[in-house]
Amino acid sequence: MSDNERNRTAVGGTGEALPDLVELCRIHEIGLDLIGRSHDVDELLDQVLDEYEARLAALPSDALDARSGGPRPESARKLRGLVMFASQAAALKEKAVVASELKRRAAALEEANARLVAALEEAGRSRARLDGVLAALSSGIMILGADGAFLTANAAARDLAGAKDDTALARLIAHGVPRESEAEIDLPTSGGTRRTLLVARRAMPGDPESEVVLVTDVTQRNRAVEERVRLEKLAEVLRTLSVLSHKINNPLTALLGRAQILQARKSDDPNIAKAAAVIEDASIRIADLIRELAQVVRDGRQDAVDELLDMSVATPAMEKRQ
Amino acid sequence: MKLQAVREGRVVRLTVSGCDAIDNANAAKVKAEALRLLGDAPDVVVDLSGVEFLDSAGVGVLVGLFKNSRLHGGRARFCGLSPGVRSVLELIQLDRIFEIYDDVQTAIRS
Numbered sequence: 415m416s417d418n419e420r421n422r423t424a425v426g427g428t429g430e431a432l433p434d435l436v437e438l439c440r441i442h443e444i445g446l447d448l449i450g451r452s453h454d455v456d457e458l459l460d461q462v463l464d465e466y467e468a469r470l471a472a473l474p475s476d477a478l479d480a481r482s483g484g485p486r487p488e489s490a491r492k493l494r495g496l497v498m499f500a501s502q503a504a505a506l507k508e509k510a511v512v513a514s515e516l517k518r519r520a521a522a523l524e525e526a527n528a529r530l531v532a533a534l535e536e537a538g539r540s541r542a543r544l545d546g547v548l549a550a551l552s553s554g555i556m557i558l559g560a561d562g563a564f565l566t567a568n569a570a571a572r573d574l575a576g577a578k579d580d581t582a583l584a585r586l587i588a589h590g591v592p593r594e595s596e597a598e599i600d601l602p603t604s605g606g607t608r609r610t611l612l613v614a615r616r617a618m619p620g621d622p623e624s625e626v627v628l629v630t631d632v633t634q635r636n637r638a639v640e641e642r643v644r645l646e647k648l649a650e651v652l653r654t655l656s657v658l659s660h661k662i663n664n665p666l667t668a669l670l671g672r673a674q675i676l677q678a679r680k681s682d683d684p685n686i687a688k689a690a691a692v693i694e695d696a697s698i699r700i701a702d703l704i705r706e707l708a709q710v711v712r713d714g715r716q717d718a719v720d721e722l723l724d725m726s727v728a729t730p731a732m733e734k735r736q
Numbered sequence: 737m738k739l740q741a742v743r744e745g746r747v748v749r750l751t752v753s754g755c756d757a758i759d760n761a762n763a764a765k766v767k768a769e770a771l772r773l774l775g776d777a778p779d780v781v782v783d784l785s786g787v788e789f790l791d792s793a794g795v796g797v798l799v800g801l802f803k804n805s806r807l808h809g810g811r812a813r814f815c816g817l818s819p820g821v822r823s824v825l826e827l828i829q830l831d832r833i834f835e836i837y838d839d840v841q842t843a844i845r846s
Contacts (some may be wrong), residue, residue: 438741445756456806458756458804460806461803463799463803463806463833465802467796467799467800470792470795470796470799470828471792471793471796474792475759475791475793476791477791478790478792478795478824478827478828480790493827493828496828497829500828500829500830500832500833501829501832503832503833504832504833507832507833526827527840532778584824591845605764659788698738
């Protein structure tokens with residue numbers, strides 16, 4: 415039912431089918447005036463309600479009393495005007511509800527937008543902090559996207575790999591180390607030496623398509639490991655030499671003693687005296703060698719050990735030639 | 737005529753009793769007392785179950801309470817309407833403007 419139909423039905427009991435045209439025009443002008451004075455629906459509704467209240471106050475008190483047999487013609491005219499304002503107020507109220515809901519949603523959107531902006535700013539600050547941490551790290555870190563495509567790398571990664579551009583760096587990693595594994599890559603340096611990098615490719619937590627690649631220079635570490643192995647071997651050789659010298663020294667002392675006894679007996683057989691002299695000389699040389707060996711063990715020097723071992727190996731052959 | 741205001745949560749329930757009608761004879765007194773009891777309460781439920789008849793002055797009281805709630809950023813709800821009161825509000829189309837409920841609890845929960 416339209417407002418006009420509703421109005422006619424509502425006041426139909428007054429006996430007049432159409433509202434008075436002059437009054438209708440006047441109400442229309444009042445409505446236009448109210449609209450012109452306010453663009454806010456709520457405010458406009460308040461003004462229409464004020465007008466409604468004023469017109470209500472102007473109604474005779476028996477105008478709404480059905481028991482009195484219906485309103486008189488003058489009251490009916492005022493009643494029609496009142497109903498016209500009621501229609502306007504009802505329409506405005508519906509719009510006010512819609513406007514209020516729109517305002518509420520706009521406020522919610524604004525709030526959500528503010529939270530989003532704050533979250534983006536925080537994300538920006540987090541990103542800046544992360545970039546700072548990455549830049550400060552001595553270890554190289556690279557981020558690879560799907561299919562090993564290069565996304566970003568910190569300065570250390572570029573320095574360590576010595577790659578002139580990021581694409582070359584990514585290619586080097588992707589070709590040298592399979593996904594989800596780690597391996598060492600040997601690279602020549604600008605100084606002509608070689609550098610060993612330990613490269614570990616790991617899936618990015620929360621983003622399995624991406625990878626984080628850790629690049630660590632292990633050249634010094636590898637050298638240190640080699641040196642430690644060498645020192646351990648040297649220690650083992652020295653320990654063996656120490657044991658050998660100790661074990662040889664005891665029978666040697668007996669051998670030297672017996673040779674000296676044989677010489678002291680003044681045997682008639684010259685061969686025995688000569689043999690005793692040779693045994694004594696050889697024993698003394700062995701004793702000297704053992705003293706040198708003991709000294710080497712005390713010093714713990716690799717070159718001395720090597721020299722001694724060379725001499726030990728060379729001596730029998732030289733004597734044989736003599 | 738007696739008016740009673742009771743706070744129920746965020747809502748103040750205003751009950752009118754002791755008189756069959758709000759009309760030209762008592763409207764000004766009812767309105768003044770109601771506004772005094774409600775103060776600046778924004779959300780109001782007006783229980784009219786004790787009222788049988790309203791004339792234009794009585795309707796003016798209800799419009800005044802409705803505007804007062806709007807002024808304080810809230811809502812006025814009306815309940816317990818007798819057939820006579822309901823027909824008057826429908827005649828002047830206030831049923832399209834007011835929030836009208838069958839009983840107090842429904843009005844408070846709305």
